[in-house]
Amino acid sequence: MSMRPDMMSNKERIDALLKGRPIDRVPHFPFIPGFCARNVGYPIAVMYSDAGKSFDAQQKTMEQYGFDWGPLYGYASYGTWEFGGTIKMPEGDYEQAPAHVTFPVQSEADVAGLQLPDVKKAGCLPTAMAFSHLQEKSDTPISVICGGNFTIAGNICSVETLCRWMLKKPDLVHALLRLATDHIVDLVRYWVETFGADRVIPQMWEPSAANYILSPKQFERFVLPYLQESSEKILAMGVKHILYHICGEQNANLPYWAQVPMGDPGLASLGEEVDADTAIKYFGDTCVIIGNIDGKVILEGTPESLYRLCTETIAKLKHAPRGYMMCSGCELPPASPPYNVYVMRKAINDAGWYE
Amino acid sequence: MASEEKTREILKAIQDAVVGYDEETCERLCSSVLEEGIDPHRAVVEGLTGGMERVGELYNSQEYFVPELLLCADALNAGLNVLKPHLKIEDAARKGKLLIGVVEGDIHDIGKNLVRIMFEAAGWDVYDLGNNVKIERFVEEQKKANTDIVALSALMTTSMLAMPKIIGALKAQNPGVKVLVGGAPLSQEIAQRYGADAYAPDAVAAVKRAADLIG
Numbered sequence: 096m097s098m099r100p101d102m103m104s105n106k107e108r109i110d111a112l113l114k115g116r117p118i119d120r121v122p123h124f125p126f127i128p129g130f131c132a133r134n135v136g137y138p139i140a141v142m143y144s145d146a147g148k149s150f151d152a153q154q155k156t157m158e159q160y161g162f163d164w165g166p167l168y169g170y171a172s173y174g175t176w177e178f179g180g181t182i183k184m185p186e187g188d189y190e191q192a193p194a195h196v197t198f199p200v201q202s203e204a205d206v207a208g209l210q211l212p213d214v215k216k217a218g219c220l221p222t223a224m225a226f227s228h229l230q231e232k233s234d235t236p237i238s239v240i241c242g243g244n245f246t247i248a249g250n251i252c253s254v255e256t257l258c259r260w261m262l263k264k265p266d267l268v269h270a271l272l273r274l275a276t277d278h279i280v281d282l283v284r285y286w287v288e289t290f291g292a293d294r295v296i297p298q299m300w301e302p303s304a305a306n307y308i309l310s311p312k313q314f315e316r317f318v319l320p321y322l323q324e325s326s327e328k329i330l331a332m333g334v335k336h337i338l339y340h341i342c343g344e345q346n347a348n349l350p351y352w353a354q355v356p357m358g359d360p361g362l363a364s365l366g367e368e369v370d371a372d373t374a375i376k377y378f379g380d381t382c383v384i385i386g387n388i389d390g391k392v393i394l395e396g397t398p399e400s401l402y403r404l405c406t407e408t409i410a411k412l413k414h415a416p417r418g419y420m421m422c423s424g425c426e427l428p429p430a431s432p433p434y435n436v437y438v439m440r441k442a443i444n445d446a447g448w449y450e
Numbered sequence: 451m452a453s454e455e456k457t458r459e460i461l462k463a464i465q466d467a468v469v470g471y472d473e474e475t476c477e478r479l480c481s482s483v484l485e486e487g488i489d490p491h492r493a494v495v496e497g498l499t500g501g502m503e504r505v506g507e508l509y510n511s512q513e514y515f516v517p518e519l520l521l522c523a524d525a526l527n528a529g530l531n532v533l534k535p536h537l538k539i540e541d542a543a544r545k546g547k548l549l550i551g552v553v554e555g556d557i558h559d560i561g562k563n564l565v566r567i568m569f570e571a572a573g574w575d576v577y578d579l580g581n582n583v584k585i586e587r588f589v590e591e592q593k594k595a596n597t598d599i600v601a602l603s604a605l606m607t608t609s610m611l612a613m614p615k616i617i618g619a620l621k622a623q624n625p626g627v628k629v630l631v632g633g634a635p636l637s638q639e640i641a642q643r644y645g646a647d648a649y650a651p652d653a654v655a656a657v658k659r660a661a662d663l664i665g
Contacts, residue, residue, distance in 0.1 A: 129608070189555025191608040194582075254560060258517035259524075262471065307634065308560065310515040343634065347512075390607045391635050395643075428607040 098161070098444045105163045106234060112383060112418045113336060113360065121413050121447030122163035123440055124385050124422035126364075129191050129429030130436065131156040139429060140184035143170060143193050146225035154233070161440040163420070165233065168226035169240025171300055171342075174250035174275065175199065176218030178209060191429055193219075200252035206267050209251070211278055214285045227286065237294045239286040243301030243339070244321040245309075247275035254303050261317060272321045279325045284332060292333030296362070298340065299325075305343035314348045322355045330356055338362035338385070342425055346373065353377040360417040367391075367424035371411035379416045387424040388439065394428040398438045405442030413447060421447070452486035460488060461497040464529060468501025469508070471521035473528045480532035490533040495573070498526050498533075502571035506654040516560060519653075523567040544575045546664050547597040551579030551588060553616060556609035561633055564653040565601060572657045585612065589619045592627060598664045601656065602646075604633040614644040621645065628663040632656060 102119040103111065111118045128142040131152040142149040146168065153166030170192040176182045179199035185192055200206055214220055223239065230237045242250060248271040249257045260267045279299070286295045304318045326337060336358035343366050345352065357363065361382035365374050367389035374384050388408060392401050405421065412419040421443060427436070452460070460479060467476035476498075483493040505522045508514040514522075548569050552562050559581040569576050577595045579587060592600055600620055604610040610633065617629050628647040641649030647663055650656035 185555075187555060189553070189606075189609045189612045191555070191606055194557045255520060255563070258520055261517045262521055306515070308516045310512070313515065313517065391637070391640070394607050394611075395640065430608060430611060 098440070099448070105165075108163055109236065112420070115360070115417070118418070118449060120449060121409055121443050122420045123161060123443055124164050124364075124420040125153065125157055125162040125167065126423050126425065127156065127162070127427045127436075128153065128167070129185075130427050130431055133429050134159070134433070138186070139191065140186060143168075143219065144184055144222065146222050146229060150226055150229040150233075160436050161443075165230060165235025166226075167238050167240060167298070168223050169238070169298060169300070170219075171242065171246065171302055172250050173219070173240070173242045173300075174247035174278075177212045177220065177278070178217075178251050178274075179212075180251070182218075191426065195250060195253075198251060198253050198256075200256075200271070203264065203267060206252075206270050209271075209274055211274060211281060214278075214282050220282070224286075224289070227290065231290055231294070236296045237286065237290050238296055238298050238338075239282060240298040240300065241279060241282060242275075243299045243304060243318075244272055244275045244279060244325060245318045246301050246303040247278065248272050249303040251275070254308065257303075258308065261313060265317075268317060272317065276321045276325050280328045283329045283334065287332045287334065293335065295334055296336050296338060297329060297334065298338040300340040300342060302340075302342035304348065305345050306347045307344050309348075311347040311351065315351050318348075319351045319354065322352075326356045330358060334358065336360065336362055338364055340364040340425075341369070342366055344368040349373065349377045353381075357382055364422065365424065371408065374412065375415050381417065383418040383420060384412055384415045385420045385422045388421065390423050390425055390428050390431075393423055393431045393435050393439070396435070398432075398434055401435050402438050402442050405439050406446040409442060409446045413449070452488050456486065457488050457492075460486065461493060461500070464493060464497030465501035465504060468498060468522050468525045468529070469504050471518060471525050473521075473525045476525040476529040477532055480529040483533065484536060490536040491538070494530065494533055494537070498529050499571050499573060502526055502568070506568060506657075510652070510654055516564065519564055519567065523571070526567075526571055545573045546599065546660065547575045547577070547595060548599045548601055548660065549577045549579065549588070549592050549595055549597040550601040550603070551583035552581035552603045552605075553609050553612040554582055554584050555612060556604050556606050557581045558605035559603070561605065561653070562601075562603040565603065565632065565650075565656045568653040568657050569601075569660070572661075574657075574660070585616050585619055588616050589623050592620055593623060597627070599628045599630055599660050601630045601632070601660070603631075604635065607635045610635045610640070613646070617645045628660075630656060630660055630663065 132139045134156045135152040175195040181196040182193045363378040363382040365386040631646040632650045648659040650659045
């Protein structure tokens with residue numbers, strides 16, 4: 096089929112959306128590194144180990160499938176390597192992203208000796224910085240992606256250990272969250288000093304704070320204060336927007352998430368577990384809503400079922416007060432049928448125009 | 451020898467110690483079971499397992515989450531370590547044998563660990579293969595342990611794709627083996643399509659489904 100011609104460039108569309116001005120159609124937000132690797136014939140590991148190839152694969156795939164925004168670099172196990180542990184790059188048919196091998200904190204005693212990482216040298220950060228220089232050159236949004244505060248803390252000592260300490264040794268959890276929070280602020284400051292506050296849009300992914308793991312009360316006590324602190328410090332640097340990927344089942348946490356400053360507008364990326372009305376209730380007045388097409392349907396659904404899901408989601412969210420960008424609810428499964436990825440863009444073409 | 455009343459009192463206190471994730475008290479109470487001449491098997495079933503059943507209910511009603519569940523399991527294991535050496539051979543007759551693991555490509559094992567905990571608490575023999583388990587290893591270990599059930603866990607949509615291959619390989623080797631699947635991206639519909647015998651949405655349901663599968 097032929098797509099209706101856009102009336103704005105990708106950059107014009109994103110700029111207008113973030114400034115609260117009218118846009119021609121719903122943008123298509125990418126969360127697709129593994130799919131891009133397969134699309135251009137690279138191993139998925141390259142997306143995390145080689146900034147140039149990662150950027151190139153994403154840019155080519157986004158052009159092919161009509162994504163807006165721009166290439167992104169980051170992964171959910173962020174923090175393990177940067178704080179002194181080890182990770183392994185994905186390999187084989189079923190691995191999707193880097194995974195921890197050894198945690199920097201193995202015992203209670205290790206917490207006291209933990210140091211803040213050097214943001215210029217630690218772990219993946221030199222690669223992330225090289226990637227952001229490519230974002231700068233191509234005039235796409237400059238992201239710095241890391242875990243949310245709690246997810247980084249879990250990546251330092253393992254989520255199970257963090258869970259046990261929450262009840263038995265809360266001081267250790269607060270010590271790790273302090274380090275994670277200070278690191279996030281250091282990291283974003285480095286990006287802001289390099290590229291300018293108006294160009295940097297940090298992304299924080301917080302899967303480990305989901306209600307699969309934590310109660311809302313635990314979220315309120317251990318997660319919310321640190322999210323608020325790092326957000327406030329980042330916004331005080333002059334950053335205008337922060338993207339939070341509120342990953343997985345977090346419905347019971349949403350009243351707290353709504354208290355986290357994310358900028359004007361903020362960017363709230365939600366999984367399929369949060370329905371459209373709930374998303375608008377908690378984030379509609381303050382954030383552009385991003386999401387929440389179910390990865391299972393993208394991977395295993397028929398094109399018809401996926402098209403129906405996308406058009407229904409667009410209909411519910413396109414008039415969200417601060418805007419909407421369609422995206423998979425979490426990373427688009429790398430093995431998704433290419434036709435299904437095209438179907439998502441087709442759904443925007445058919446149902447996503449603002450007349 | 452403790453009176454029936456005293457026995458019930460201790461067993462109830464063991465349950466409470468498990469529910470209250472009080473490892474030290476649970477260990478002490480299980481020692482007192484031995485001192486008072488109470489049947490250790492009864493203490494396991496009515497005290498420790500009974501406590502974990504209450505924990506399961508609290509988890510289902512969303513009063514307990516993963517942190518509480520992990521600590522309750524620690525308390526249970528502390529008590530079990532005291533009682534285990536004193537169980538008679540006939541007490542060791544278990545409900546069934548389970549092989550469990552997170553599939554290849556996936557290192558997320560909290561869900562799998564919770565399932566293992568609930569099966570152990572319910573009196574199953576559990577063979578835990580850990581995470582990122584290759585297809586061949588599931589097949590080899592199932593044959594070696596001759597388990598009634600294999601439980602497969604995945605958190606990622608990408609790693610979930612290994613499940614139909616594992617199920618196919620397990621059934622080719624042993625058509626009688628039952629396969630139970632679970633994890634965030636799974637559903638009843640996907641489980642059926644992959645050829646699994648059952649799907650469980652959480653750790654408590656997994657034990658019930660497994661019991662149904664082996665009748």
